[in-house]
Amino acid sequence: MKAQDYRRQVEEALGRRPQETAAAAGPAKAEPEWPALIATVADPAADAEARRTAIHALQAAAFLGARFAACRADFVAALRAAATDPASESLRHSALDALANMKDSFARERLVRGLENAGEALVPPAVALGLLARDDHVSASSLARRFLESGAGRHIKEQAVRLLGPDPTARPILERLLQDKNEFREVRRASAVALQHLDADAFVEKARRILDDPGEFDDIRRTVRAALERRGIPVPPLRGAGEDRGNLVARTLRRLRRLFGDRTRR
Amino acid sequence: MRVELSIAATDPAGRTFLTWSPVKATARLAEPDGATTPVAVTLRNGGAGGGGRVVFDTVRSDDDKSDIELQLPADGSPVDFWVAGEFGHPSEAYGDAAVEATAGGAPIGRLELMVRVRKNAVKLTAAERDRFLEALGTLNHSGQGPFQSFRETHVLEAVEEAHGYAGFPPWHRAYLLDLERELQAIDPSVALPYWRFDEAAAALFAPDFLGMPPPDPEDGDLIQFPSGHPLENWQTDATQDPIERRPRYNVAGPPPTQVATPVGLRDWVITQQQVLALGDQYAAFRSFEGAPHGPAHSSFRGPVADISEAAKDPLFFLLHCNVDRLWALWQWYYRRHDPDQEASYSLAGEFHRDPDDLGHKLDDTMWPWNGVRGDGSAANPRPQFDPTRHPFPESPLVARPGGAPTVRDMIDYQGVSAGESLGFDYDDVPFELG
Numbered sequence: 190m191k192a193q194d195y196r197r198q199v200e201e202a203l204g205r206r207p208q209e210t211a212a213a214a215g216p217a218k219a220e221p222e223w224p225a226l227i228a229t230v231a232d233p234a235a236d237a238e239a240r241r242t243a244i245h246a247l248q249a250a251a252f253l254g255a256r257f258a259a260c261r262a263d264f265v266a267a268l269r270a271a272a273t274d275p276a277s278e279s280l281r282h283s284a285l286d287a288l289a290n291m292k293d294s295f296a297r298e299r300l301v302r303g304l305e306n307a308g309e310a311l312v313p314p315a316v317a318l319g320l321l322a323r324d325d326h327v328s329a330s331s332l333a334r335r336f337l338e339s340g341a342g343r344h345i346k347e348q349a350v351r352l353l354g355p356d357p358t359a360r361p362i363l364e365r366l367l368q369d370k371n372e373f374r375e376v377r378r379a380s381a382v383a384l385q386h387l388d389a390d391a392f393v394e395k396a397r398r399i400l401d402d403p404g405e406f407d408d409i410r411r412t413v414r415a416a417l418e419r420r421g422i423p424v425p426p427l428r429g430a431g432e433d434r435g436n437l438v439a440r441t442l443r444r445l446r447r448l449f450g451d452r453t454r455r
Numbered sequence: 456m457r458v459e460l461s462i463a464a465t466d467p468a469g470r471t472f473l474t475w476s477p478v479k480a481t482a483r484l485a486e487p488d489g490a491t492t493p494v495a496v497t498l499r500n501g502g503a504g505g506g507g508r509v510v511f512d513t514v515r516s517d518d519d520k521s522d523i524e525l526q527l528p529a530d531g532s533p534v535d536f537w538v539a540g541e542f543g544h545p546s547e548a549y550g551d552a553a554v555e556a557t558a559g560g561a562p563i564g565r566l567e568l569m570v571r572v573r574k575n576a577v578k579l580t581a582a583e584r585d586r587f588l589e590a591l592g593t594l595n596h597s598g599q600g601p602f603q604s605f606r607e608t609h610v611l612e613a614v615e616e617a618h619g620y621a622g623f624p625p626w627h628r629a630y631l632l633d634l635e636r637e638l639q640a641i642d643p644s645v646a647l648p649y650w651r652f653d654e655a656a657a658a659l660f661a662p663d664f665l666g667m668p669p670p671d672p673e674d675g676d677l678i679q680f681p682s683g684h685p686l687e688n689w690q691t692d693a694t695q696d697p698i699e700r701r702p703r704y705n706v707a708g709p710p711p712t713q714v715a716t717p718v719g720l721r722d723w724v725i726t727q728q729q730v731l732a733l734g735d736q737y738a739a740f741r742s743f744e745g746a747p748h749g750p751a752h753s754s755f756r757g758p759v760a761d762i763s764e765a766a767k768d769p770l771f772f773l774l775h776c777n778v779d780r781l782w783a784l785w786q787w788y789y790r791r792h793d794p795d796q797e798a799s800y801s802l803a804g805e806f807h808r809d810p811d812d813l814g815h816k817l818d819d820t821m822w823p824w825n826g827v828r829g830d831g832s833a834a835n836p837r838p839q840f841d842p843t844r845h846p847f848p849e850s851p852l853v854a855r856p857g858g859a860p861t862v863r864d865m866i867d868y869q870g871v872s873a874g875e876s877l878g879f880d881y882d883d884v885p886f887e888l889g
Contacts, residue, residue, distance in 0.1 A: 190543045191519055192787075192887035199788060203728055222718045229717040239717050245703065246716045248760045249723075249749030254618030255808070282672070283756065290761035315675040323696060323758070344674035351677070354695040375679075382688050385597050386695050411683035419593060419688070 223250055223260045230284075231267035237277035244271065244283050269295050272311060281311045289320035297324055304332045314341070318348035330356050337362060343373040350376060354383035360391060367395055370406070378412045385416055393422060400424060456488035458496055458527065458556040458564030462538060464878075466851035470549065470643060471568035473507075473540040474880035476869045477515050481533035482525055482556060482564070493526040496564075497557045498536065506551025507570030508544035512537045517888045540570030542885040547580050549644045569644060572880045573635075573780070576648035576773055577658040583648075584664055588685040590638040590645045591769055598690030604843035605634055606691045608823050609766035613838040615812065616822045618762070621737075621802045622815035623744045624782045625865035627775050629821055629847065629856070632877060634772055636848040646879065649776035652751045653709050653726045660706045665770055668701045676701040676757050691767040698768055700757040710754040722746035724754060730781050735789040737797070738804035740782075745805075748778050783868065783884045790889055792871035794863045813837065817863040825859040853878040 229235050229243040247264055251257045257264075271284035272295075288296035300317045303310035310317065314336065321329040333352035336345050350366065353359035366372055366380040384392040396413035399405050417424050462480040465471040484494060499522035500508045510519040515537050525534050538554060546552050546569040556564030579587070595602040608630070609617070617626035635647045650659055660667050666678040666686075676699040680687045689698050704710045710724040722729075724747040733740045751774050758764035765771045786792055791799040794817055802815065813819055813836060820827075823842030829835050846858030855877050856864035869886050870876040880886070 190885075192517055192542060192885035195542065195885050196788070196887070199731075203731055222716075225718050226716065235717070242714060243717050245750075245753045245760075246714070246721065248753035249746075252618060252749040252752055252762050253744065254614040254620075254762065256619040279672075286676075286756050287761070290758055290764045313673040315673065319675040319677060319699060323694060323699075323764075342674075344669055344677075347677060348675050351695070351697065354690075355693060378682060378687070382597070382690070382697065383695065385688060386599070386690060408682035412687060415683040415685075416597070416688055419596065 220256065220260075223247065223257070224263070226250075227260060227263050227267045230264070231270045233270070233274065237274065237280045240271055240274075240277075241280050241283045244268070244287060248287060265291065265293060269293070272296060272299065278312065282316060285312060285316075285320055289323045292324045297321060301329055301332065304329065315344040315348050318345065318352055322348060322352045330359075334359075334362065337366070343375055346373060346376045347379045350379040350383055354386060357387065360384070360388050363387065364391060364395060368399075370404075374406055374408055377409055381409075381412050381416065389420075393417065393420075456484070456490070456494070456558060456563045457486040458558075459483050459485035460498075460554055460556060460564055460566040461533070462554070462566065462568065464852045466643065471566065472571045472643065472852055472878075473509065473538065473552070473568060474570070474572055474869075474876060474878065475540050475542050475884075475886040476876035476880065477512065477517075477537040477539040477886070478875070479515075480536050480538045480554075482527060482536060483531050483533040484527045484529060485531065487529045487531065490529040493528050494558055495524055496527050497522055497524050498538075499555055499557065500541070501553035501555025501562075501565055502546075502551055506544075506548070507546030507568075508541040509538050509552055509554055509568075509570065510541045517886055539886065540572065540880075544570065545572045545574065545882055546570040547583060571644065571646050572882050573646045573776060574648050574882045575651050576664070577651070577654075577656050578882075579648055581663075585685070586642055587638070587645050587648060588664070590641040592685030592689065593641050594634075594637055595686075595689050595691075597688040598692075598695055601637055603691060605630070606766045608842070608844050609763075609771075611763035612840065613822065614762060615808075615836075616814045616838065618744070620808045620812060620815045621741060621800065621804065622819075622821070622862055624741060624779070625800075625862045626814070626821055628779050628782070628865045628868065629824065629860055631772060631776055631779055632856075632879060633824070633844060633848060635879065636850055639850075640848075647776050648773055649780050649881070650770065650773035651727075652724050652747065652754070652774065652777055653712070655706075655708045657706050659773070660702070665773075666698070667706075668699065672701065675699070686769065689769070696758070696767055700755045700759055700768055700770065702755055704754055710750065714750075723750040727781065727784070731785060731788055733785075735791075735798065736801070737791065737799055738801045740785055742805050743778070743781060751778075780881045780884065783881055786866075787884050787887060790887075792867040792869065794866040800862070800866055815862065818861050820859045820861050821865075850878050 226243040226247050230240050268284045268288050272281050274280050285296050299311055300321050304317050329352050333349035336349040363380045363384040367377055367384060396417055399413050400410055414424050460482050462471045463478045464473055498511055502508055511523040512518050512520055513536055527534055549569040550567040552570045553565055553567045555562055594600050638645045650656060659665055662681050666680050668676040668678055678698040712723055712725050713720050714723045730743050733742060752765060753760045759768040759770055794800050814821055822837050823844045824847040826842055826845035827837045828841050829837035829839045831839055847860050853875055855875060868877045
């Protein structure tokens with residue numbers, strides 16, 4: 190299509206010619222509104238949904254950068270108030286999510302307290318572990334181990350594994366989880382991801398054993414296989430498996446190398 | 456008889472990549488086969504049906520001729536022509552487009568290439584999607600790859616370089632191009648896709664693309680990738696963060712264009728039409744940083760909703776690719792490619808700061824690519840940590856923008872008003888001269 194023809198198409202869709210100038214979208218009032226929105230977030234008497242909407246609107250405003258800086262401290266204070274609202278878990282979750290992004294110490298302390306004592310929990314344990322994992326793993330590492338040793342659900346354990354990732358003393362736990370065929374498969378895969386970073390050699394050794402084990406689950410083998418391939422480690426074809434994504438990855442990479450030379454990894 | 460074709464946008468490995476912007480090329484008789492007088496040679500589109508297509512002219516134009524005739528000297532002297540991808544017909548894979556030379560109807564030359572442009576993420580083929588994801592996963596390399604340097608560039612401590620002022624669009628254009636060039640160094644067939652956030656995009660959040668968290672919010676927001684997915688091992692920071700994100704709207708449709716806030720009904724993820732209608736002056740247009748850009752970020756719960764954490768999530772780059780596409784579309788629609796026109800670029804506008812703020816005037820270099828570390832003084836207010844993304848990566852195809860790009864360098868990305876392009880285009884923004 191020629192550009193001139195496309196221009197006519199766009200003009201018709203817009204309903205005007207380029208020479209006209211108009212602000213068809215709604216007004217943006219920006220800064221003057223931020224204090225009112227912050228006050229709503231902090232107001233325990235305000236509707237919980239209105240408070241959540243105010244949080245989202247302020248998060249959007251924060252992308253204006255330094256212009257939002259003057260409001261940031263008040264925003265954090267308001268979020269802390271919302272994070273402990275007794276009536277609405279979704280409000281607490283939204284507030285804690287925003288605070289966790291900011292590595293807020295109040296949020297961290299309250300999340301840990303909630304994991305230690307269920308009666309003080311502000312959000313479910315999988316959520317709390319996930320929010321803590323964005324910030325400081327040390328304070329929650331022992332809690333994470335406790336959840337991994339318990340009969341906790343799959344998602345809780347996934348988050349707990351994530352928390353242990355940077356902990357050098359966690360290698361034995363991660364190795365055990367990766368190799369335990371009775372463990373949730375998603376937890377095993379999360380352990381594979383965490384172990385790669387923590388101890389690449391240990392991961393490679395365990396991954397090769399998994400690939401050599403015909404009794405191993407296909408999805409576990411796919412995960413470790415793809416990880417080995419991306420490290421440039423040659424892997425044997427999957428045994429007893431048909432076409433799968435791991436084979437597709439390998440074939441695609443081989444094809445690219447044939448076409449373009451070995452430029453597929455830096 | 457054989458014709459040799461040579462196109463400027465060819466890398467050292469002999470691969471040619473076109474966009475919609477015309478590039479210079481030559482044709483010459485490599486084997487004249489006894490000819491002593493000039494030979495009439497026709498150049499035409501030679502790609503397979505359904506693949507990329509090319510257009511021609513003897514001068515740099517937007518005339519988009521489907522074929523041209525050249526008189527090639529028998530002594531093998533080259534003759535110039537111009538070639539571009541045909542708007543609306545991008546490639547899906549390398550080699551599905553070609554220039555074919557014929558003489559008397561017989562083929563005497565062929566050059567295969569790719570018309571490589573940035574596309575709507577939900578319109579990628581499965582192969583395009585997978586190539587993009589593989590390159591992205593390789594760039595991240597379980598947290599140990601060059602991606603971390605991108606993550607460390609878009610942080611609160613550096614926010615003034617790129618937000619809340621006139622330089623927001625050009626800085627992010629440079630940031631995206633930097634990432635795209637790194638992806639293309641891994642797989643040159645890849646272009647950065649965009650998330651068209653004002654339209655339904657369920658396919659983008661499918662398990663084989665950027666995924667979704669568990670259905671129950673009580674189970675946390677970790678994206679649940681299938682085993683072997685290229686982003687399964689994604690990690691950033693010393694905390695080894697995988698990807699987390701939960702949409703605050705139903706991804707079967709787009710986010711809302713307006714929301715009822717406690718202070719009244721306000722613009723949210725406004726439509727493309729509404730963005731174009733912001734006005735034909737840059738000062739008015741750049742309010743799009745407030746909406747739809749900011750609300751697109753906070754349409755999710757998770758790091759992507761925070762200015763300092765957002766770049767941990769690959770969705771950030773597809774979101775901003777659409778932001779840049781909107782700017783590109785506005786530039787084309789209102790013919791705003793000349794940076795020296797105030798209508799094209801201006802420090803005026805609703806979001807404003809001190810006009811002397813570094814990084815936003817036309818001839819300011821942009822951090823981090825200028826390699827400058829600030830010292831807290833008024834004379835050097837740049838971020839006070841060592842930048843990790845410098846110099847700006849070279850392209851094997853184009854010389855622009857250089858190692859330390861300025862704001863000016865990022866405005867005329869197609870070379871409409873002067874010079875060559877930056878080497879990228881969007882599937883729905885054509886090249887058109889004034």
